[in-house]
Amino acid sequence: MGDTGPCGPCSEIFFDHGDHIWGGPPGSAEEDGDRYIEIWNIVFMQFNRQSDGTMLPLPKPSVDTGMGLERIAAVLQHVNSNYEIDLFRDLIAAVADVTGATDLSSKSLRVIADHIRSCAFLISDGVIPSNENRGYVLRRIIRRAIRHGNMLGAKETFFYKLVAPLIAVMGPAAAELKQQQAMVEQVLKTEEEQFARTLERGLALLDDELSKLTGDTLDGETAFRLYDTYGFPVDLTADVCRERNLKVDETGFEQAMEAQRRRARESSGFGADYNSLIRVDSASQFSGYDHVQQHATVTALFRNGEAVDEIHAGEEAVVVLNRTPFYGESGGQVGDKGELKNATATFSVTDTQKYGQAIGHVGTLTTGTLRVNHSIEALVDVVRRNRIRLNHSATHLLHAALRNVLGEHVAQKGSLVNDKYLRFDFSHFEAMKPEQIRLVEDLVNEQIRRNMPVQTEVMELDAAKEKGAMALFGEKYDDQVRVLTMGDFSTELCGGLMLAARGYRVIPHPDRIWHGCGYSPY
Structure with a gap:
């Protein structure tokens, strides 16, 4: 739940694993223990909380419910942890086999077992490791697993070898994954080989920086250097620090990241852009699938990002029409070029852009004067199109x-x-x-x-x-x-x-x- 939005009274079901497990009931000083585990949650959605704390009744109240499937499995299988259920038990054994680990209670074994499952299914669903969006989420998970393998003493690529044991454990639920097994294994192996080249050097740098640390927080610049030079996601660096009761200055990391983005923008050399200032209330009807010429009416004019009633010869502007055959740039395809003409004015279109539901013709009025509500003939450059x-x-x-x-x-x-x-x-x-x-x-x-x-x-x-x-x-x-x-x-x-x-x-x-x-x- 956020600070605002749908909310209501909540009912939670906890399971008591027994007094041989440390922990107390919710609200007690020992509530962080594992004895009492929440297995089910029911929220009776009745209100919409506003930013000032006001609770407005929802027009359609509802019940939001969810349970922890693996927690239920732990209860039914009479074990005390999700990692002891049959699915994870066999997978953890496979991780120990490929890494050479002997302590089956190792946290690193659990991390790797959990991560191979998410990584394999993400890749089979079409996500590929990258440095942005969901691809970067996948890369972070893979690299965290690789680092835990390194902690267990794995000396060669191991992560991809867990795809086959995962498929065996998941059974029919992994039918699609099985069809793509070779591809998933290759993606994981390639990613691990790439990261292995910098992992040791990055860990050595991090160890050196932490040994010189006088406080309890690693500076953001160092965390950024680990990310930028050695491919260390900041959460991996935070993991290493946490194991030593240290923290990472994540605000400083974000500032260093933003500084790099700013340098990249400045080096791109783009000039003033008035497009972001243009707001058009009316929509344009696109006819370009069937036509390259269209009679239309001017519904709006913009000069230097500001709405105007008319433009004159020699002025650069954006012309919005009620209908147009000009294709506005989208989906990677550039906008059309051409001309807008009537008996007294000619507007040379050098680009076409979309502004919400409107299509704007960017260019220069070469002759005459053009006003809002003028009729115009829109002519696309057919050869270029x-x-x-x-x-x-x-x-x-x-x-x-x-x-x-x-x-x-x-x-x-x-x-x-x-x-x-x-x-x-x-x-x-x-x-x-x-x-x-x-x-x-x-x-x-x-x-x-x-x-x-x-x-x-x-x-x-x-x-x-x-x-x-x-x-x-x-x-x-x-x-x-x-x-x-x-x-x-x-x-x-x-x-x-x-x-x-x-x-x-x-x-x-x-x-x-x-x-x-x-x-x-x-």
């Missing part, structure tokens, strides 16, 4: 080809699609081998030669998923979605602009691919 559509089509071919060659764990992580080339960033646990790159090229080439038509359908999101359309994890989709199908090779949800793909060049990079549609990408 078609080049972009070719490259966008190629991203779908590349995505399907990469999944075919490397495995279904491959997922799009970013892209740039313009009129000269595309860049496709994707998740994979190691650099592509030359033969894999050739296979991807051959598959894309083959599909281009087939010249299959692109079929577009609009349907309910659930129906699209049932059809097998691939959705990007973490993306938000409306209830109605566009499904693009390229023969029997690719079916994806997509809001971009496409053509049948033909003519390409693939330029490989370890974790991204460049593609040019017959024009030099340089």
Whole structure:
């Protein structure tokens, strides 16, 4: 529960494991012990707590209930800890076997057993270790497990060897994991090998810094250096410190991290950006799937980020229309260029951006005066649009080809699609081998030669998923979605602009691919 939001009276069920276990009932001085364990919780949601403490009645009261499945298993199996139930007992034995540990009560064995379960299922669900978002959560868990293996004396890669014992323990619940066992093992092995190169040096640096410490807190700059140079997540550094009754200055760590981000932003050289100042109340109807020319009305004008009633020749501005064939930049695809014209004014569109539900045409008024409520003819640069559509089509071919060659764990992580080339960033646990790159090229080439038509359908999101359309994890989709199908090779949800793909060049990079549609990408 947070400080505000739905709340209500709570009822909790505790199980008494017996007086041979240290601990007291809730509210006592010994409540942190393990004798009395909460196994069930029921909250009668009746109120919505406001920031001032006021309790407003909920329009629809409800019951929020949850139980600890493994805690229930411990009760039913007459053991005193989750780690003693059959699932963990066998897994802990497997960890001891691969690490050479002999003390089965070791905390490190429990940590590794718990972490292999979360890591294996995360990877089988498509998460790959990285330095951001859920990929970084996975990386932190893996590296914490590796460090505990190091504490147990493991001298070689061991973590990936626990996938098979995990599958055996989980039984039918691990059916999908079993199908992806080889891939999951390879991801874990690669990650462990990479971290092993810096683990010893990082631990040595940390030991040295802690030996010189005069207080009880490791400074944030050192914690950041361990993260930045040796790949130590700050929580791993905090673990080491906690074992020595020390703390990490996590505020200082965040400040050092933010300073690095600020330096990166400053070095990028971006100038003033007025886009963040623009707020548009009206929506624009997009007609670009079917049209490249559209009669429209000016609904808003912005100059230097401020709303104005009119603009004059030579002025840079953003023009918002009630309807437009211009595609606003999104999903990695750049915005359209072209012209907005009427009998007395011409506006050169050099970019198109989205502002909420509105589409803004960015550019310069080359002749005349343009006012709000003026009628205008919107004309997309068709040659450029078609080049972009070719490259966008190629991203779908590349995505399907990469999944075919490397495995279904491959997922799009970013892209740039313009009129000269595309860049496709994707998740994979190691650099592509030359033969894999050739296979991807051959598959894309083959599909281009087939010249299959692109079929577009609009349907309910659930129906699209049932059809097998691939959705990007973490993306938000409306209830109605566009499904693009390229023969029997690719079916994806997509809001971009496409053509049948033909003519390409693939330029490989370890974790991204460049593609040019017959024009030099340089």
